[in-house]
Amino acid sequence: MISRRTALASGVRRILALVLALAAVACARGGRETAARPASVLLVTVDTLRADRLGCYGDAQARTPAADGLARAGVRFERAYTPAPLTLPAHASLMTGLLPPAHGVRANGGYALPAGPPTLAEALRARGLATAAFVAAFPVARRFGLHRGFDHYDDTLSRPGGVHYEFAERPATAVVQAASDWLAAHAGPAFVWVHLFEPHAPYDPPAAFRGPDPYRGEVAAADSALARLLAAWDARPDPSLVVLTADHGEAFGEHGEESHSLFVYDTTLHVPLVLRGAGVPAGARVAAPVSLSDVAATVLDAVGAPASMPGATLLPAARGGAAPAAPLYAETLAPQLDFGWSPLFAWRDGSRKYIHAPRPELYDLAADPAETRNLAATRGAEAARLAAALAAHRQRGSVESRGPADVEAAERLRALGYVQGPGARGTGADPKDKVEVARRIAGAAGPFASHAAAAEAYAALFALDPDVPVVNLRLADALLRSGRAAQAVPRYEQVIAAAPRTADAHVGLATAYAELGRLEDAARVLRAALAVDPDNGQVHYNLGEVARAKGDLVAARARYERALGDPITEERARQRLTSLH
Numbered sequence: 001m002i003s004r005r006t007a008l009a010s011g012v013r014r015i016l017a018l019v020l021a022l023a024a025v026a027c028a029r030g031g032r033e034t035a036a037r038p039a040s041v042l043l044v045t046v047d048t049l050r051a052d053r054l055g056c057y058g059d060a061q062a063r064t065p066a067a068d069g070l071a072r073a074g075v076r077f078e079r080a081y082t083p084a085p086l087t088l089p090a091h092a093s094l095m096t097g098l099l100p101p102a103h104g105v106r107a108n109g110g111y112a113l114p115a116g117p118p119t120l121a122e123a124l125r126a127r128g129l130a131t132a133a134f135v136a137a138f139p140v141a142r143r144f145g146l147h148r149g150f151d152h153y154d155d156t157l158s159r160p161g162g163v164h165y166e167f168a169e170r171p172a173t174a175v176v177q178a179a180s181d182w183l184a185a186h187a188g189p190a191f192v193w194v195h196l197f198e199p200h201a202p203y204d205p206p207a208a209f210r211g212p213d214p215y216r217g218e219v220a221a222a223d224s225a226l227a228r229l230l231a232a233w234d235a236r237p238d239p240s241l242v243v244l245t246a247d248h249g250e251a252f253g254e255h256g257e258e259s260h261s262l263f264v265y266d267t268t269l270h271v272p273l274v275l276r277g278a279g280v281p282a283g284a285r286v287a288a289p290v291s292l293s294d295v296a297a298t299v300l301d302a303v304g305a306p307a308s309m310p311g312a313t314l315l316p317a318a319r320g321g322a323a324p325a326a327p328l329y330a331e332t333l334a335p336q337l338d339f340g341w342s343p344l345f346a347w348r349d350g351s352r353k354y355i356h357a358p359r360p361e362l363y364d365l366a367a368d369p370a371e372t373r374n375l376a377a378t379r380g381a382e383a384a385r386l387a388a389a390l391a392a393h394r395q396r397g398s399v400e401s402r403g404p405a406d407v408e409a410a411e412r413l414r415a416l417g418y419v420q421g422p423g424a425r426g427t428g429a430d431p432k433d434k435v436e437v438a439r440r441i442a443g444a445a446g447p448f449a450s451h452a453a454a455a456e457a458y459a460a461l462f463a464l465d466p467d468v469p470v471v472n473l474r475l476a477d478a479l480l481r482s483g484r485a486a487q488a489v490p491r492y493e494q495v496i497a498a499a500p501r502t503a504d505a506h507v508g509l510a511t512a513y514a515e516l517g518r519l520e521d522a523a524r525v526l527r528a529a530l531a532v533d534p535d536n537g538q539v540h541y542n543l544g545e546v547a548r549a550k551g552d553l554v555a556a557r558a559r560y561e562r563a564l565g566d567p568i569t570e571e572r573a574r575q576r577l578t579s580l581h
Contacts, residue, residue: 036278037304038241039189041124042233043295045094046222047087047137048200048260049246051080051272053219061213063220066227067274070244074276075284075318081348082248082292083330085260085268087139090247090292091146091195095119097296097311099329101394105145106333110502113145118309120296121149124191127305132190134179136197137169150193154178171206172196172225180232189238194229198222199250201259215250241277241302243295254370256435259442261334263431264346264355265371269330277302280318288323289348290314329393335431339438340469340498342428347390354386358430362386427467437465444474451481469498473505476512485512496528503529503536510542519546537562537569544576553580 055062056071057078082090083099084106092098092105096117105111113119121131132152140146140155147153156178157170179194198205198218205217209224226244233240249268251257260268271292276282279302294311301313317323327349335341345356353371355361362376362383376383431438441461448454455478461471476491492509506529513522523546529539544559557580563573 036239038278038302039238040129040236040240041191041243041299041303042229042240043094043120043191043193043243043299044226044229044245045091045193045195046199046219046226046244046246046272047195047197048248048250049219049222049272050249050267051246051270053199053216054272056274057272059216061216063209063216064223066223066230067244067272070230070242070274070276073282074242074274074280075286077273077275077286077290077314077317079287079289080245080271080273080292081266081269081289081328081330082246082271083328085248085264085330085332086334087137087247088144088146091140093291093293094245094247094295095121095146097293097309099293100331102310106331107337108139108144110337112143113148115148119146119149120299120309121191121193123149123296123300123305123308124303125149125151127303128189130186130188130190131192132179132182132186133193133195134175134182135193135195136172136175137195137200140195152182154182169197169200172198172222173228176225176229176232179229183232183236187236192233196222196225198225201250215252239278241275241280241299243299244272244274244276245292245295246271247292255432256439258439261332261338262435262438264330264332264344266353266365266369269346275302275314275318279315281320284318284320286314286317286323288317289328290317290323291328294324327389327393329390335434335438336428338470339431339434339441340427340429340467341431341434344431345390345394347386347393349386349389352382352386354383354390356387356390357432358428359432360387434465437461437468440464441468441471451478454478455482455484469495469500473508476505476508480508480512480515485515488512489516496525500532503533503539506532507536507538507542510546514542514546514549519549522546537564537573541569541573541576544573548576556580 051057053059053062054064054067056064056068056076083093084090086108088108088111089100089105092103092113093100096103096119098117100106103113103117105113125131131150133147133150134154135141138157141157142153142155175194175196179192183192198221199215203214203218205214205221209217209220211217230242233242248260249270250260251267254267255263255265257263257267273290294314296309297307297311298314300307300309301315312324314323327347330346331343333343336343342358347354351364351366353363353365360376360383361374362379363371363373364375444457444461448457455475458471458475458478462475465471472491473495476488476495479488479491489509489512492505492512495505496509506525510522510525513525523543526539526543526546529536533539540559540562544556544563547555547559557577560573560576563569
């Protein structure tokens with residue numbers, strides 16, 4: 001017979017053994033959770049990629065095995081949306097978790113991400129990750145502020161020659177090669193952002209990907225480059241997270257729009273979003289609407305970093321839980337800044353979407369996903385409710401971050417289909433009423449046989465609609481470049497009188513005055529330009545040129561030194577300073 005003390009001792013031993021076993025299981029589980037957390041993160045943004053041109057989003061004609069493989073091995077967010085159908089504002093939201101009114105980047109070219117908002121790269125570098133970015137086009141060059149937090153920011157770009165608005169980009173193959181070389185030399189935990197510019201217009205896919213649809217051909221070319229990038233990435237030993245997305249989509253005549261940036265319909269707001277890696281279930285789908293502004297918080301959650309950035313993590317939704325329930329905001333200021341028309345603001349709440357415009361729009365997305373039936377007139381109370389919510393959101397405060405605005409930046413962006421107007425006052429027209437004018441202006445970006453031909457094209461556009469400020473600016477530019485400085489002067493003066501937000505017209509007018517021998521007028525206009533953009537390197541460089549022409553070498557030196565801070569003018573300014581010795 002077993003004594004009570006023996007039985008008690010045996011029970012204690014069993015309890016202790018159970019406790020130790022549970023502790024061991026907990027430690028093992030904790031170890032697995034720690035090991036399952038990504039040590040490295042790869043973020044790939046494919047510029048101008050419509051979600052519905054990927055096989056994993058239902059396109060039977062797509063040639064996208066790399067993206068489709070990511071979706072099979074990870075989670076696909078079926079309804080992800082950008083807060084702005086423009087490259088720089090969308091990427092700024094992606095990197096900061098902030099919406100455009102909060103981070104201040106409202107368009108391309110004339111804005112730059114300010115020093116204030118923390119970036120995803122800064123947060124991950126603080127966690128010990130090496131950080132590197134490899135970008136393919138000028139809209140996200142380092143001068144626009146996205147380089148903050150990256151140890152290495154590769155924006156090596158090239159410009160082709162020719163008589164047209166030159167642009168700077170590089171093919172996906174070159175971007176991926178640069179990223180792969182960096183990965184081979186950096187074996188530790190890393191955050192790598194790779195930006196591919198295919199399939200942005202103009203569509204000219206490599207021969208191997210050509211076919212009846214050049215846009216799909218460029219999507220296929222980007223996917224092929226993605227496959228090579230993933231091969232280099234997956235060769236690394238550490239667990240990782242891969243994020244594939246886009247900054248915005250592309251329109252092919254929907255609502256009368258070609259390209260993007262004019263409207264805030266889902267044609268250009270809907271983007272792919274795929275996550276694959278440690279801690280992410282394979283083959284999962286999330287049907288709830290989510291925002292690109294939530295990606296930064298999601299990445300930090302995945303790697304176990306403190307929740308130090310705005311936005312909501314999408315990992316619970318990826319694992320079968322609830323998605324963030326907040327309404328989604330979107331905007332485009334391009335109609336106002338480029339054409340002098342009305343900006344547009346959108347508010348998505350459940351299946352309802354309201355667009356603030358001179359003629360408001362309300363859509364039932366469940367019944368009308370193509371947004372073809374405007375219900376604002378028949379559902380006034382519902383439209384008023386959503387309009388009030390949008391207005392309250394916009395009144396919570398916003399900032400505007402002025403960026404490096406100069407003629408070369410504007411030219412490169414125009415060639416990419418971004419009209420890049422002066423941002424002046426205009427008619428405030430509803431963009432819905434101006435789609436034909438916008439289409440013809442975008443089509444007049446070149447290439448042209450000569451600057452004289454460009455001037456002829458813009459003169460015809462001016463006759464079509466003389467109230468669009470950008471037409472005057474581009475007509476003035478073309479007149480100046482074709483040797484007609486005197487004719488360019490009144491055009492530039494009209495643009496400047498409308499209080500532009502960039503110094504482009506001032507630089508052009510000063511150049512015209514200089515060609516006419518009116519150096520004092522050139523200097524006066526350039527000094528006025530500094531009130532618009534105090535740090536514009538082109539303005540300081542040109543003031544140095546005027547001072548040098550007048551024999552004032554002391555003033556010239558001071559201006560050239562100010563121009564050293566701008567990568568566009570730094571080399572020329574340094575050469576001038578050397579010549580002054």
